[in-house]
Amino acid sequence: MAIAATFLAVSTTSALAQSDPPRPSAAELAIDAAIPLPEPANVPPPTASDFKPDTTATVSPNPGKAPEGATKPADTAAAPSIEPTTNDPGKTIAAPPTASPATATAPEPGKDPVKAASNVPAADQPVAERLRDMMATKATRYFDRKTERAAVEKFYTGRDYAPIWTQGGNLTAAAKGVISRLKEAAADGLNPADYPVPDFAAAASAPDALAEADLKLTESMLDYARQAQSGRMHWSQVSADIQYPEHPIDPSEVLANVTGAKDASAALDGYNPPHKLYKLLKAKLAELRGVGDGAPIIIEDGEALKYTAARGKNAPEADAQMSDPRVPKLRAKLGITENADDIRYDAKVAAAVRKFQESVDLKPTGVLDDRTVKALNTPKRDKQIDTVIVNMERWRWLPRDLGAPAIGDAYVILNIPDYTLKVMQRGAQVWTTRVVTGKPGQHATPLLSETMKFITVNPTWNVPPSIIYNEYLPALQQDPTVLDRMGLRLERARDGSIHISQPPGEANALGRVRFNFPNKFLVYQHDTPDKNLFARDERAFSHGCMRVQYPDQYAAVLLNITMPNERYTPERIRSMYGSSEIDLKFPTPIPVNITYQTAFVDDAGKLQFRKDVYGRDGTMISILKNNRGKDLENVVAHAQPNYSRPKGPLPSAVNVSDNSFSSGSSSPNFFERLFGGGGQPTPPAPVGRPSRRVFTR
Structure with a gap:
């Protein structure tokens, strides 16, 4: 191409030197025909041997500089046709000097630039062309999620639309690994029918069918990765009192990871939860189904099969x-x-x-x-299998890293149906205790993942609005002295809102210690004066918060994890009991995970089942059976209910505190009152309130 472009420059220079150039002769037209036109295929450029030397052409003695008055090489290369330098058929054209790269690559005006040669093997080019067309016209048929569609289009474009899963019509190792994983989806608590595998063998001879099969397998792979990582349903479909951090897949990462892995099946399996308890449940699911380590039998699609009895006595x-x-x-x-x-x-x-x-x-x-x-x-179902599957599904909602790396991956995990709390560090249980959780219905303990930032010794109980407006104010209409008898203080803001609190002390509803992990549901863990409830097997009695059986031990364990050099003991915690609030702040917050495990494997390796106290299992099983959760994209908002202010005045006998608080911006809001500011500077306590001491390390 470089030689041809330079030839154009020399030819045009000679032509300009003649005032009336003659028409090209047959020999010159033959020269034109000898110059190959650009094609998409890999055609080698012409060499000097392709042309006869021209002894009459004038060549600049300086090959790096064009003769004065000659057209610039870049302009010459853009000329629409070649002008001959002579009409003498006996004369030949000399080989021109080598042209610069700019001269060789400049496109002709009015013509498309020369396309780069395709890297797609010849055997796959028909499929690639069909993939290009299908991604341009039918992409939404296979990828209805915008982010996935964009990622897939970018991935195919980057490989010149070469098929991902076949080469020359044959399945690649990656394709075989992905297909194997999809067919074994039941072992992961998923449904193989949700990830159909196209019939590549039947499509092998038709580029259209192979292209469609390629897209369908890509679609199924992304569906599996998304549902393995985030679940087949969104937690907002189950209840409004669930909120976990979102961790959606990155479709570009999935495509690169799975197609580039040595073991595509293992790479795709890696999008399932990594937690030990999830993997133990997976093993128990296989035992319940009686399949051990073997994959379930899958019947391929095909023509309908019907039995017809033989007609006639002698018909075989x-x-x-x-x-x-x-x-x-x-x-x-x-x-x-x-x-x-x-x-x-x-x-x-x-x-x-x-x-x-x-x-x-x-x-x-x-x-x-x-x-x-x-x-x-569709995998075999029974009650125990369904229970295990929905518990595996709930593990997909939890963060992949439950703990804080800076403190040995420490975290707190509380299982509502089992009424137990465990402190974990470096993969082992450090401490455990019994808990009391929320009543079924409106007071159910929410499922969430947050971080515990500090502990409050001698907490003030700031009564939540739900209890104020749904319970205490109606009780005041019946008995105006009920709050005084309970040791509660009522205050009314200028805007009419009510605040009820209970000062620190032995009779405080929160006991002596409160464990703060600020959250939108306004729940926390705390001590309780009602110790008798811990002796019961089923302990769902609270208004949503979690009561801890041994709060002094719990506090010492957590403080020693975050501040090991301080050597806290339960005795040291109890020595702080008094009438003033004390905040003990953690240098590193500890993650708290509130879970709902009605099926789990205990330390002895035995599969345990617990009562579905909140009805979460039933809701999830219904969603899975009706396939209503597969494509949910809208997340339900989680807002606290609005409580209307009391209509009319309070009963005249109600004792309203003299230090009624203002609703101005300088006063602590309810969230700050409930959690003590969550690490922010503690607001000054109103007159008459117990003072607060803050311990920071």
């Missing part, structure tokens, strides 16, 4: 039967051991299909149709 029975290579798998799936390798869809197979259809509420026709195949591939 075998002649009336359909045959299909899927029948041996079908026999194994339905428990037919006789003639296990027989491919005929005989009377026994049809009867077994009919019985299966009745068990899953399908019309018992005995015909193996698409709906029956899908039902056969």
